[in-house]
Amino acid sequence: MTFLLKPKLHHPNLPTNALGLTRRDYEGSVSTLCAGCGHDSISAAIVHACFEMSLQPHRIAKMSGIGCSSKTPTYFLGASHGFNSVHGRMPSVLTGANLANKDLIYLGVSGDGDSASIGLGQFAHSIRRGVNMVYIVENNGVYGLTKGQFSATADRGAKSKRGVMNSDEAIDMVSMAMQLGATFVARSFSGDKAQLVPLIQAAISHQGAAFIDCISPCVAFNNHEGSTKSFDYVRAHNDAVNSLDVITGRDEIIVDYAPGTLEMVKQHDGSVLALRKLAADYDVHDRIAAQAWLSGRHAKGEIATGLLYVDLDPVDLHASLRTVDTPLNELDETVLCPGAAMLDRINASLR
Amino acid sequence: MQATDLRDPEYFHKVVDCQHACPAHTPVPEYIRLIADRKYADAYMINWKSNVFPGVLGRTCDRPCEPACRRGRVEDEPVAICRLKRVAADNKGDITGRMPRPAKTKNGRRIAMVGAGPASLTVARDLAPLGYDITVFDRDSRGGGMIRSQIPKFRLPEEVIDEEVGFIEGLGITTKYGISIDSLKSLMADGYDAVFVGTGAPRGRSLELPGRAEGAANIHIGIDWLSSVSFGHIEKIGRRVIVLGGGNTAMDCCRTARRLGGADVKVIVRSGFEEMKASPWEKDDAMREDIPIMNFLVPKSFVVEGGKLTGMTFEKVQAEYDAKGRRNLVPTGELDTYVECDDVLVAVGQENSFPWIEKDIGLEFDRWGMPVVNETTFQSTQPKVFFGGDAAFGPKNIIWAVAHGHQAAISIHKFCQGEDIAERPAPGVTLTSQKMGIHEWSYDNDISNDQRFAVPHRDKAEALADIKAEVELGYDEKLAFAEAQRCLNCDVQTVFAEPLCIECDACVDICPVDCISFTGNDDEAVLRTHLEAPAHNLTQDLYVSLPLKTGRIMAKDEDVCLHCGLCAERCPTGAWDMQRFIYDLTQAGGASCSR
């Protein structure tokens, strides 16, 4: 961390986006996390993604739980809405907010402790309900904020900083998300912005439950030899299935890859995902095959990253509930409370 | 691209833009920090050692450092380096105890200096403490050269000159003022071991146009007129004055005329306003004193009626550019302009003149009448004779005269010791970590967001009423502190240690100006295009590391680095460190120029 505010001065050629904003306009206050924390890189990736997509900061809501990871929304998108909930409750609070105002972009930011331990049930239900959101788990394999106890995503056999072995089986949140019906599932690494930024952009454009498991080394408690979430370990075992470019409506589509290796995936909102295959026989649309692939890689000790699964026809919670088009928070009392006569009619219809 | 070799002292020297641009390589950020600390005497001494005339230069320097200042690339205006120097001089208190003493024993070598301008005085300052027996000649009655004879007192008070010229005169040198040297041959015959020629460029150009002879009584050569004013021989001028020329001399002429009775003073230039040679701040100062600058007017004739100058005619021109982009001034074809006046001041350039140097003493002149002088050693083709200042390569300015003086002093010293003068002493360089604690540095790394502070001026009416009243009042301590805080401490360098870096990106993410990139290596030209922010400023280097674990390199664009140290604060492994780089230009006798 640093105690100084980041100076206002910026590069003289700092680009602006369609809204006339610079990347710096998407930053938050200065991070108080440990120097070198992977979470800070993820914050920077979110800043990059939102800037490049020219998102209006005030149309974004950042929701989080408790943990170092859950503190990060303070450090990006300073002009957006934010809610720091209690431990493990981010998914429910986000679901509620989304029901009340479906027009905002929801960024759920959580940790492996927040989402795989105390919040596991909340995580599961928000995914299976198909809440339209980006759910990012900043996964460091430990409870960083409480000084580095193993979390539920720590691999069996991984060693703590003091040399103690983890004997419990790890929860793989990617597999769970797929199994629970997430319509967009990806895994990435905080140390690889080239991969992470487009994945965040694609997840934001995805109109359903989008889940990103982002491995994010904890430099203070989990970046040592014997850890499976360290910079060195992840770099050595990273096995990307594809790489991605997100082409929004404004950009011209230029394809410069060898034929057969590039797949253009059009999402509902009009954005196009240009997917360059790195693993030739990997199909991002086949959930069952993807799950098998993931277990295969996991058994070999490899970490599969990239866009792992996408459903081009997501159904979100509002569609399932058939809510009205107008966000509920914009409906006035006369619509929301149609009065005693209406209640009588409804009751009568149920008798 | 090759990894950067930090053992080359020039690498980090170039990063300290101001110091690099200063001809005397004054350690600017070092003295600015001392000013912020209110250690004015220390700040003064650092300046004094490097540039010899801090009080003078803090008011008059041409400031090549300021256009080079990094702050000017991240904001509208550079740090007011020059006017901060003045603050050190104004507040230094009594520093006589810190001045070198006259040498106790002489080394038996006698050196003559012709001219007592800044070039000669610098040579004298550097050599006197080493025991040289120095005699300085000047035809003026007092020392200082054009600092005294030309620069108007409302820009540079006499006491400031007296004090700083006095420091040198107090080093046990002999001054022979009021003596014009008219033969180099006979001077050399006096048996000097070496002669330094610092006679400046003393001749003002005239303008031969119809009416010149008839109107002569009211047509004055600018620099002659200014020195007559300086020495009190002229105290008045006509009500309507035309000043011809667009350089700094013209600016001094017009402002002086405003104080000697010139109510209607105009500057008239051939070129466009933008191309004028005068520094922008000199033009501003003139216009602030209600002096209009009329451009694209080529002088055609002096109009004299009844034996008295009544005005001048000018041809109207415009700038046209030929295929090669060269500018030509071509007549517009409009009627000539007639401007009425009582006096004309001609400030259209200065020339060297060496009528007193014989042609048969082995001292070669080129076809423009300039002595052939080595640009590094300042030696002429007559080994015992050295040149410096305006006399060496034509009119420049004070700080160049000082820089020449230092180098000539080194040469004269080596020459007298029988050493090879072509071999120049290396600068003294050190690099020291500034880390005091986890987020503590021994310099203030919090970046000020303030814009440049203006120097307060004396009330205009009051200033115009008294030719000796200094116009600029200087920064007070508060303003000086605030302005000093704008300095980015460019001498505190970002130093990268490859083996420590874990490529976590923390430094990339925090850097406020997108200096740092981790990327595949490539040729410099290509590398410059695929950094976090493209590095278009080719005058600024890329700092490139050896390959890292992932095979990538760290590439840092030095261009707009704020030296804020946030990269080093964010680095979990200490791969970045902030280290103060000291670059000491070595002076005669091995003395380093600062601290």
Ligand SMILES: Cc1cc2nc3c(=O)[nH]c(=O)nc-3n(C[C@H](O)[C@H](O)[C@H](O)COP(=O)(O)OP(=O)(O)OC[C@H]3O[C@@H](n4cnc5c(N)ncnc54)[C@H](O)[C@@H]3O)c2cc1C
């Ligand atoms: C009007 C005007 C304003 C200026 N303002 C500035 C300014 O604001 N800032 C700046 O940096 N520069 C300024 N300059 C330029 C600056 O004054 C000179 O570049 C600088 O003084 C040159 O120093 P020097 O030591 O080479 O010689 P000079 O300062 O020119 O000194 C030469 C001395 O040699 C003496 N001399 C010459 N021939 C003989 C001889 N044969 N015998 C004995 N003595 C002799 C002269 O009397 C003179 O005193 C200005 C110049 C002019 C004309």
Ligand SMILES: Cc1ncc(C[n+]2csc(CCOP(=O)(O)OP(=O)(O)O)c2C)c(N)n1
């Ligand atoms: C209800 C409750 N139980 C326990 C805690 C203590 N606690 C704070 S943060 C945390 C774990 C955070 O881990 P993770 O979500 O992985 O975040 P990280 O700090 O690793 O980013 C725990 C258990 C708490 N704040 N609230």
Ligand code: SF4
């Ligand atoms: S910011 Fe300070 S150190 Fe940097 S170039 Fe300007 S004056 Fe020199």
Ligand code: SF4
């Ligand atoms: S000191 Fe470091 S963080 Fe600050 S501007 Fe320079 S490279 Fe960037």
Ligand code: SF4
């Ligand atoms: S912060 Fe330090 S360890 Fe991290 S990338 Fe920068 S230099 Fe390397």
Ligand SMILES: [Mg+2]
């Ligand atoms: Mg964690």
